[in-house]
Amino acid sequence: MSAVALELHGLSKSFGGVPAVRDVTLAIVEGERRLLLGPNGAGKSTLFNLVTGDLPSDSGTIRLFGHDVSRLRADRRVHLGLSRTYQVITLFPKDTLAHNIVLALLGLSRSRFDPFSILGRRGDLWERARLALDRVGLSSLADRPVAQTSYGEQRRLELAMALAQEPRVLLLDEPLAGLSREERRDVQDLLATIPREVTVVMIEHDLDVALSFAEKITVLHYGQVIVEGTRAEVVADPRVQEVYLGA
């Protein structure tokens, strides 16, 4: 019996009276590939923000491998094995790709407290950064500033940063958004290389990729879970069809 990696219970969040997430309860086991589906405004990104701690919830609990992290600061949750990518790319544009990865690596390292350890001399960090970039095919651009790379390359960098942290739970917020067909294939291949033990929760609108990747799907609508099940169950469900195709 696999451990439950991420468990949400009665999670809710409103913005000025408008509910964005309503009483969401779900459980994701370790190693699972979960897809979060739903039309725009369904509350998917808000749900991610609640899980990572970027937003405080109004009520409900969040459990990471049994730990209650509902009131835990965002950076502390990263230390418990949570990593994410963002829908809107937020990287460090004036820095090189390698430097961006190093910042991700340092986030989990005790060196981040060290004001005397000169970064330029930390060959160990730069080596690990190069490996992380290698994994996504970006090592040739290691010394290029992010501002001078393409959108697709930045998406891959985001993924590399999250993977470099060797997370136990990985949240991917629309990793394919804005990519060309070729770039999507690249990212799709990358997703397949994610270690099996890593629990992956993905928000994605590209159904071809998403459905082939996901083992279980949770469908959100107006902040509520309306359907949950396997690929086949969800696709066949009339409520889902109504949400996506109905008035």
Added chain:
Amino acid sequence: MRFFLIQSLNGLALGGLLFLLSSGFSLIFGLMRVANLAHGAFFMLGAYVGLSALRAGLGFVPAVLLGGLAIAVLGGLAERFLLRRLAGKTLPQVLITLGIAFIIGDASLLIWSGDPMPLPIPQALSGAVPLFGVFFPKYRLAVVAISVVVAAVLWLLLERTRIGAMIRAGVDDMEMARGLGIAVPRLFTIVFCIGAALAGMGGVLGGPILSVYPGLDMDMLPLALIVLILGGAGNLLGAFAGSYFIGFLYTFGQALLPDLAYVILFLPMVAALALRPQGLFRLRAA
């Protein structure tokens, strides 16, 4: 009782002057998100201009108007040719106002020399009026009356005119205002001129009470900041209430605990900021 009445009037008078200083400061910040660090310098320069006008033989009222006009022109030029070039970059804009403050401060020293100079009280307002068994200086009463009139005029401007509506729209939601077709750059210049004029006039009116001296600018600027924080950005009522609150606090503080008065002024500000840092960007009261 006598003490209380006299100090209350002094507090009101100071509050009135602070209102003239900070209403402009608050409007500029509320609309343009620029903390005009030259605002104290505007106040001081207005006083100097008023002083020169009086020495040239002009009456007090023309001197006040001239002070306001001169600073309005200066402010308009600064906004149009310096601030507008950095549109959208608030930090460089704030830094430029700091540079302008330095320039005005030193130029004033050059032109008017370093001696503190009180402005003469106009004949019509000299002397005192007996009320409640106490003699109240007429000039201070006049300052309070003027500030209330100015507050009313500003309120009418904001609430009843088209320009006022545009200003309020800009303070509430800049993007929306732009989307509605409001000519934002011109509005900025107008508001900056209004704010500068208020500060300039305030300086002249304050001349008989505070005198004018090098350093007046840096003495007044922190007070404007305190009122801004207490009253909220672009909030006329807040600026009014905040100015009088600080006017009272400072006057009574000076009278009762002179050594600690200056410190006491800043404590509400630090408390407000420490407990509610969002208070700085409070929108106008509906």
Added chain:
Amino acid sequence: MKRLAVRAAIAVLFLVPAFLPFDYYVNIASQILIAAVFASSLNLLVGYGGLISLGHAGYLGTSAYVAAWLVTRGGLSHLWASLGAVGLTTVMAAVFGVLSLRATGLGFVMITLALGQILWGVAYRWVSLTGGDNGLSGFSRPHPFGLELSSANAFYLFALAVFALAFLFVSIFVRSTFGAGLQGARDQPRRLQALGWDVWSIRFVTFVIAGFWGAVAGVLYADYNQFVSPHVLALTNSAEVLLMVIAGGAGTLLGPIVGAAVVVLLKNVVSAYVTRWVLLLGLVFVVIVLYMPEGLVPGIERLRFRRRPLHRGARA
């Protein structure tokens, strides 16, 4: 090899004033060094941390006052007075840091300004403690290790030693792993937090370190002038050091030093020919903000090489 030669030449240049017989110019050089330490400390906050403080004079001033008081009224030796001054001021920086970091951006500017004004108000009014407008005076130059520092050259060497220490610290600090986090927090604080860093702690530690080195500059200031008055805590002083950082180039190592030199030279040398040097300073500042907003050091580099400034994170 060439870079090493350039650096050696610069080092030698720094040593020259120690041996010149022109006291007036040597003293100006000392003042530049003191201002450079002061500006470098603020640069940690402003340039590398992205936090604009308008109350930094509070740390130089408090330290100067405490040092002066401990020597003249407390009867302590210069060593203990200096340690006491820096220690006390650093503790004050920790307290002020907690208060100031309740806000960021303009709120932070205002709290730092308010706290600075409170200190000034205390120095001005608490006459029994601080001497009020008359200030504290009557203490001699220190004599570390028995060396006399009353001569201009000797004091210059002393200031140079302290400056070298400060510069060494800052150059290591900004290139360190912690420094990388600080700059990341300046550029994308939410992203950095989401990567596992604690942005508040980074800023707090930097605030305290900036206060520490500001206090060190304060001790130098007191020793050099042998006199402390409330002016050292005035808003104009905080504005001046901010000017030094921004005009020289915030977020660069050399920027604050260049900025300090510009301001001190304007104040002393130019004022011999032009009476109103502050006016000139204001004009210079406006021009820099308009045409070289990154400051003199990056601006000049850009003009010289006609390309974008170097980016961080190049190959180790």
